[in-house]
Amino acid sequence: QVQLQESGPGLAKPSGTLSLTCSVSGGSIDNHYWSWIRQTPGRGLEWIGYISYGGTTNYNPSLKSRVIFSVDRPRNQFSLSLSPMTAADAALYYCARVIVVAPSFWYFDLWGRGALVAVSS
Amino acid sequence: DIQMTQSPSSLSASVGDRVTITCRASQNINNFLNWYQQKPEKAPYLLITAASTLQGGIPSRFSGSGSGTDFTLTINSLQPEDFATYYCQQSHSVPFTFGRGTMVEIK
Numbered sequence: 001q002v003q004l005q006e007s008g009p010g011l012a013k014p015s016g017t018l019s020l021t022c023s024v025s026g027g028s029i030d031n032h033y034w035s036w037i038r039q040t041p042g043r044g045l046e047w048i049g050y051i052s053y054g055g056t057t058n059y060n061p062s063l064k065s066r067v068i069f070s071v072d073r074p075r076n077q078f079s080l081s082l083s084p085m086t087a088a089d090a091a092l093y094y095c096a097r098v099i100v101v102a103p104s105f106w107y108f109d110l111w112g113r114g115a116l117v118a119v120s121s
Numbered sequence: 122d123i124q125m126t127q128s129p130s131s132l133s134a135s136v137g138d139r140v141t142i143t144c145r146a147s148q149n150i151n152n153f154l155n156w157y158q159q160k161p162e163k164a165p166y167l168l169i170t171a172a173s174t175l176q177g178g179i180p181s182r183f184s185g186s187g188s189g190t191d192f193t194l195t196i197n198s199l200q201p202e203d204f205a206t207y208y209c210q211q212s213h214s215v216p217f218t219f220g221r222g223t224m225v226e227i228k
Contacts, residue, residue, distance in 0.1 A: 044208075044219060044220075044221045044222060045165070045208060045210075045219035045222075046219075047216055047217040047218065047219070058215055060215075060216040061122075061216060062216070094164055094165075096164075101170075101171075104151070104153045104212055104213050104214065105153055105170075105171060105212060106153075106212040106217065107155045107167060107170045107210070107212060108155075108157075108165070108167065108210075109167050109176075111164035111165055111166070112164065113163075113164055114164055
């Protein structure tokens with residue numbers, strides 16, 4: 001049974017960098033796409049972007065200038081880096097597996113439990 | 122970006138009721154529409170893909186319909202475990218976008 005687990009600091013400084021990692025267990029990171037999605041009471045669910053197991057990325061234009069995804073296949077992990085952080089980036093960050101059936105037919109079939117990130121100096 | 126508008130934002134219903142949630146896309150997304158259920162303190166859970174395909178293990182009281190810009194999630198005979206928030210999500214084009222959710226509460 002494939003499981004995803006987010007890890008990283010729960011607190012980031014304004015203008016600092018948020019680094020989160022998603023560890024995939026019970027299955028391989030290979031042959032899949034992986035996403036980061038965040039949730040806030042004010043903006044709801046916001047797709048941040050995806051990365052393929054081969055490293056191909058696609059970011060939400062609203063965050064593209066500040067976000068970088070990476071994948072570590074030997075460790076079966078993928079990561080998010082967001083900088084510079086602002087108060088508006090405080091959110092619950094989820095990692096999720098993306099299933100790609102066909103062009104435009106994508107969905108998130110597995111989610112991590114989420115990592116709560118606050119922003120404060 | 123494609124805007125996804127859900128209605129209502131919340132509703133109260135009783136066990137056994139039939140519940141209908143609508144989701145409208147700001148442009149034609151064919152049937153590239155997915156539905157998720159989220160319970161408090163839990164991650165979203167995939168219910169339906171491609172507007173109407175029920176995922177494995179999801180009870181048949183859940184159904185989805187629609188295409189183009191207008192979609193519906195129906196729960197027949199609401200059960201206690203169905204009280205949750207439901208989200209639609211389009212995959213027609215990036216950035217993938219979600220509706221703001223419909224909270225189904227106990228009457």
